[in-house]
Amino acid sequence: MRLRGITAALAICCALCAGVGASAATAAQRIDMKVLLLTASASEPSFQAWQAQLRREGVPFDQLIATPGHTPITAATLSQTLAGGIDEARYQAVIAAVGGLPRCDENGCASALAPEEWAALAAYEQTFHVRQLSAYTFPTPDYGLNWPTSSGPLDGAETSLTEAGRAVFPYLQGTVQIGVGTYGYEATPLEGATFSTVLTDANGAALVGVYTHPDGREEMVQTFDSNQFQLHSQLLRHGQLAWVTRGTFFGDQRNYLELHIDDIFLPDDIWDPATHTTNFNPEAAVRMTPGDVATAVAWSRATGLRLDSLYNGGGSVAYRDEHGGSDPLLTAFLADRATFGWVNHTYDHPNLDCSARGFIVDQIDQNTRWARTMGFTVNAGELVTGEHSGLANLIPGSPGLIDPPSIEEAWATGLGGTLAGGTYDYAVTATTPRGETIASTTTVVVPTRRLATASVRIDFPAVCHATTYKVYRRLSPTGAWRLINTLAQPTPAFNNGGAVTIRYRDIGTAGTVATPPSVNGAALDPYGQNPAFAPALENMGIRNTGGDASKPYPVTPTSATGPTYPAGTSFVQGRWRMIPRYPTNVYYNTATQAQQLDEYNYLYLPPELGGVCVNTSVTTCRTSPASWDEYVRAESDRIFGHMMGNDPRPHYFHQTNLAESDNPEGAIFYPVLNAMLTGYSRWFNASAPILQLTPTQISDQIARQDRWGATSTVRGYIEGARVVVTNGGTTSLSIPLSGTEVGTLYGGTRSGWGNAAVGSSTHTAAAAWPAPAPPPAPATLLASAGPVAVGTAP
Numbered sequence: 060m061r062l063r064g065i066t067a068a069l070a071i072c073c074a075l076c077a078g079v080g081a082s083a084a085t086a087a088q089r090i091d092m093k094v095l096l097l098t099a100s101a102s103e104p105s106f107q108a109w110q111a112q113l114r115r116e117g118v119p120f121d122q123l124i125a126t127p128g129h130t131p132i133t134a135a136t137l138s139q140t141l142a143g144g145i146d147e148a149r150y151q152a153v154i155a156a157v158g159g160l161p162r163c164d165e166n167g168c169a170s171a172l173a174p175e176e177w178a179a180l181a182a183y184e185q186t187f188h189v190r191q192l193s194a195y196t197f198p199t200p201d202y203g204l205n206w207p208t209s210s211g212p213l214d215g216a217e218t219s220l221t222e223a224g225r226a227v228f229p230y231l232q233g234t235v236q237i238g239v240g241t242y243g244y245e246a247t248p249l250e251g252a253t254f255s256t257v258l259t260d261a262n263g264a265a266l267v268g269v270y271t272h273p274d275g276r277e278e279m280v281q282t283f284d285s286n287q288f289q290l291h292s293q294l295l296r297h298g299q300l301a302w303v304t305r306g307t308f309f310g311d312q313r314n315y316l317e318l319h320i321d322d323i324f325l326p327d328d329i330w331d332p333a334t335h336t337t338n339f340n341p342e343a344a345v346r347m348t349p350g351d352v353a354t355a356v357a358w359s360r361a362t363g364l365r366l367d368s369l370y371n372g373g374g375s376v377a378y379r380d381e382h383g384g385s386d387p388l389l390t391a392f393l394a395d396r397a398t399f400g401w402v403n404h405t406y407d408h409p410n411l412d413c414s415a416r417g418f419i420v421d422q423i424d425q426n427t428r429w430a431r432t433m434g435f436t437v438n439a440g441e442l443v444t445g446e447h448s449g450l451a452n453l454i455p456g457s458p459g460l461i462d463p464p465s466i467e468e469a470w471a472t473g474l475g476g477t478l479a480g481g482t483y484d485y486a487v488t489a490t491t492p493r494g495e496t497i498a499s500t501t502t503v504v505v506p507t508r509r510l511a512t513a514s515v516r517i518d519f520p521a522v523c524h525a526t527t528y529k530v531y532r533r534l535s536p537t538g539a540w541r542l543i544n545t546l547a548q549p550t551p552a553f554n555n556g557g558a559v560t561i562r563y564r565d566i567g568t569a570g571t572v573a574t575p576p577s578v579n580g581a582a583l584d585p586y587g588q589n590p591a592f593a594p595a596l597e598n599m600g601i602r603n604t605g606g607d608a609s610k611p612y613p614v615t616p617t618s619a620t621g622p623t624y625p626a627g628t629s630f631v632q633g634r635w636r637m638i639p640r641y642p643t644n645v646y647y648n649t650a651t652q653a654q655q656l657d658e659y660n661y662l663y664l665p666p667e668l669g670g671v672c673v674n675t676s677v678t679t680c681r682t683s684p685a686s687w688d689e690y691v692r693a694e695s696d697r698i699f700g701h702m703m704g705n706d707p708r709p710h711y712f713h714q715t716n717l718a719e720s721d722n723p724e725g726a727i728f729y730p731v732l733n734a735m736l737t738g739y740s741r742w743f744n745a746s747a748p749i750l751q752l753t754p755t756q757i758s759d760q761i762a763r764q765d766r767w768g769a770t771s772t773v774r775g776y777i778e779g780a781r782v783v784v785t786n787g788g789t790t791s792l793s794i795p796l797s798g799t800e801v802g803t804l805y806g807g808t809r810s811g812w813g814n815a816a817v818g819s820s821t822h823t824a825a826a827a828w829p830a831p832a833p834p835p836a837p838a839t840l841l842a843s844a845g846p847v848a849v850g851t852a853p
Contacts (some may be wrong), residue, residue: 088187088831089147092309092775092782094120095137098156099171104286105195106156111287112296115705116310117767117795121150125160125171132176137183146831148187151777152303153180158196158280181276188829190277192303195284198246202280203254203270207244208262213237213283216260218291224257224267228298229807230747232740238290243283258295267295269302279303293703294742301808307782307798307824309775311810314702314739316749317709317757318732319367319443319605319640320717321647323347324374324388325408327715330648332657337648339462345650346378347718349391354720356395358729362736365751367400367709368392369443372429373407393434401435402754403427403442409557411449412589413523417555419449419595441754442596443605443640443711448523449592450637453619454610455583463496463579464489464519464528467560471505476514477567480507482535485517485565486575489525494580502535515565520558521549524583530563531575543570588616593632601635603758608639608708627708629761636758640711641701644694645731647713652687652724660684695735702739702749707757747806763793763812773815780827786815798825 094113098106101124113120123129130136138148161168170177184191198204216237220228235258237243245264248254257279258267267281279302285292297312326344328337359366379386392399405411406426411419423442430437444450464487471478483505486498505513517530528546533539543565552559593616596604606612611623616632624630627639649655663681664670672680685693698710712728719725739749752760772788782799786792794815796802799822802811809825 087143087145087778088828089141089145090151090187090189090777090828091147091149092119092307092777093150094118094152094154094304094308095150096120096122096154096156097125097160097172098122099125099160099162103156105284108285108287108292108296109154109156109194112300113310114768116297116300116312117764118300118304118308118310125162132172132179134179134182137179138187146187147776148183148189151189151305151308153184153189153191154303155191155193156195158193158202181274184276185274186831188305190279190303190305192279192281192299194281194299196280196282198244198280198282200249200252202278203249203252203268203272204246204265204280204282205249207246207282208264209245211242213241213243213260214239216241218258218260218266220258221256223255223269227257227302228295230298230743230805231294232742232744235291235294235742237283238285238288238292241283241285241289241291246282267299288700293700297806301797305798305828306808306826307777307828309795310797311795311802311812312705312797313707313750313805314743314747315705315707315752316364316698316702317367317707317751318364319369319402319709319711320714320728321369321404321443321445321711322374322408322714323368323370323392323404324378324386325371325714326374327713328648329650329715330646330654330658332653335657335661345715345718346374347388347714349387351718351720351726352388352391352395354726354729355717356398359398362732364732364749365398365400367402367754369402369404369711370426370430370435371404371406371408371445372426372433376429389433396435400753401430401437403430403437403439405442405444408445409448410446410523411444411592412452412586413521413553414449414557414589414591415551415553415555416591416595416598418553418557419591420598421555423595423599423601438753438755440600440602442599442601442603443754447605447607447640449589449595450604450606451586451588451613451616451619452583452610453585453613453623455585459583460579461489461491461496461522461524461581461583463487463499464522464525464561466499466501466517466519468516468518469501469503470516471503472514472516472564473512474514474516474564475512475566476564478505478513478515478565479567480505480513483515484533484535484538485515486531486540487517487519488529488531488575489522489581490527490529491524491581491583492526493582493584495529495576496581497577497579498531498575514567517563517565518560519563520560521552522558523553524586525552525581528561529575530565531573532565532570539572540574541570542573543568585619587613587619590617593635596635597633603636603638603754605640605709605711605754606637608641612637629708629758629765636762638708638754638757638761640709641698643697643710643712643731644690645712645716645727647715649727650715650719650725651722652727652730655727656685656687656690659690691730691734694731695738698731698735699738707752707760709754709757746804763795766792767795777824777828779830780824782822782824783819784815784822785819786817788817791816796822799823800825 096109141147160171162171196202198207218235220233245262248265253271254268256265256268260266270278270280326346328339329343329345331338355366375386375389403426405422427437427439466487483503486500488496488498503515525548529542530544531540532543549559608627611626614622629639630637644659646658661670663672665672665680674680716728717726773786775784792815793812796813797808797810801813802809
């Protein structure tokens with residue numbers, strides 16, 4: 060909401076009136092550990108931002124959307140007197156999404172709360188020393204500010220913390236940049252007002268400050284708007300929350316960054332900018348070198364960040380078999396093995412969507428045994444499958460196509476047939492109900508001496524999700540292609556040894572004229588989880604596996620229909636948990652800037668600009684090609700945004716992105732991460748280091764967060780410096796606490812997860828709640844407390 064063209068102050072009553080307010084203070088007060096969040100509209104960005112903030116830190120809150128007919132705020136809804144004369148405050152803080160909660164129409168704006176409601180809030184806040192945050196406010200003298208000297212967009216404005224601000228935001232370096240799309244007001248403190256500026260701009264305006272009302276109430280005032288995705292919101296909200304709650308609250312905040320590098324020891328396909336396609340030729344595939352390992356080690360030591368290597372031991376074995384028994388990449392990783400984390404990515408990186416239970420078990424077990432034999436330290440309970448296969452996929456889009464069959468062998472045979480001597484090209488494709496793949500091809504020479512009985516044998520493995528296979532033949536090298544047979548998917552197509560080998564013999568069938576596709580059109584429809592997947596993980600004692608954080612998953616795992624978990628949700632099956640991993644636009648098939656930028660633009664530009672992008676509800680196409688700097692900024696900002704979510708979910712990349720580090724424009728992982736780290740160190744000081752967890756620690760942290768978010772049996776209250784937690788359930792529960800003896804120092808505050816035993820437990824607040832205030836004196840409502848005209852609100 061943008062409040063412009065102000066014609067009168069939105070001077071909402073904060074005065075006290077006779078007979079309205081909380082009960083008179085006694086010798087004892089109890090402050091419940093819960094926040095009251097107020098808004099006039101559920102669509103207000105500031106309200107949604109504060110919803111998100113309270114939820115991400117785990118802060119209990121009630122929200123009141125002050126629509127016509129809402130349950131009014133009264134002294135009784137805010138506090139009560141308990142047995143023994145103890146006055147109980149139901150909320151430790153009040154957050155108003157917009158100062159004064161204006162509701163505007165063609166007749167102007169008026170507060171969504173009645174004067175009596177504001178009076179009840181004021182009396183409550185004074186009596187119990189409860190602070191208020193007005194998160195987006197039009198400056199007026201009622202907030203301790205002069206009328207605004209200017210208004211408009213504040214996009215990109217560089218602002219600075221004052222000395223008072225550094226105390227409120229001890230984790231920040233001292234500057235805050237206002238995000239794009241921000242409207243706000245510039246104003247200065249009112250002469251004679253007790254106003255402490257917290258955040259100021261180059262013009263000396265007080266953009267955030269604390270106004271101490273004449274009656275002693277403290278109110279933090281912010282004069283610009285915010286949504287949850289803007290930079291200034293990400294930087295300021297934790298400090299504002301700590302201030303408004305007086306630093307002691309249910310909740311915990313950390314900045315996590317887990318970095319998974321998939322496919323270690325494998326070669327990966329590579330993007331071809333000339334054709335705007337992926338080159339699947341094995342000779343073009345890219346694999347890290349010992350020099351790339353050295354670069355990764357140096358980067359890790361310089362940044363203090365660990366790269367978790369998701370390894371495929373079969374890739375190293377295959378390389379050694381093809382190169383005289385030596386793999387220099389393995390040697391390089393072993394030399395610095397302790398620098399990296401090591402996570403099982405299956406032995407050969409097969410697609411497990413259709414695999415048999417025994418095959419899945421073998422892929423997991425063989426990879427663990429190989430790693431330990433080589434000398435790597437691995438946790439046998441941690442797993443991420445290739446392409447997250449085995450799990451359901453309700454949005455097949457990465458890659459979203461089945462691969463063509465790989466021809467294992469093809470040779471001429473003397474078994475009966477009518478093929479004439481000569482040289483033949485063969486092509487084999489696979490189909491789904493949506494289309495056909497491109498072909499795998501091979502060339503076979505039929506000797507002339509076998510003219511009477513010649514045939515050709517072709518062997519290829521079954522492809523997961525394929526329905527049929529098509530076999531083509533032509534005279535090499537330029538004859539016309541002919542479709543000579545269509546083969547059904549065998550039953551079963553997969554067993555404990557892996558994919559079944561399909562054996563086809565061409566006896567010289569004439570076939571029909573047809574050419575294999577030049578573009579892979581074998582798209583996939585949504586599909587459920589492989590029924591063999593969960594039992595295999597249970598067999599191997601897996602405790603966590605990776606999924607795609609950008610996709611929903613079905614509640615009934617093996618079904619592609621029905622209720623779903625929202626994208627990014629972690630869920631549990633049996634004894635293992637799915638950890639959602641964030642994908643990035645750092646693609647698996649890119650090693651250089653030219654490859655990455657070409658694929659990025661190809662995917663995000665519309666057809667008229669040379670791409671394939673179509674605008675949808677979740678995709679916004681670009682209107683011009685991105686430059687390298689634009690791309691890096693967009694991806695680093697995306698990763699930074701996830702870090703600001705108190706979210707331990709990992710980001711995943713691929714070994715290709717660390718390859719070609721000797722190329723000035725290679726190893727594209729580093730420019731993206733370095734840009735993000737540069738921004739992080741610009742905003743955050745050393746008191747808020749980036750934290751990294753192992754997969755097991757991630758799983759445990761998500762489990763704690765989920766259980767806490769779902770509980771309704773734990774309550775807490777503050778009495779002076781005493782914090783009391785009551786657990787009305789039947790089992791103990793991990794709880795997040797800030798501002799007590801629990802946890803460790805982070806960002807200037809001691810916080811962490813403690814244990815709430817059944818019944819009551821006590822903690823000590825770092826700062827005691829102020830002693831009870833005297834009863835509020837009778838007062839008269841301000842004349843401006845009724846409806847006021849404040850111009851238009853777009």
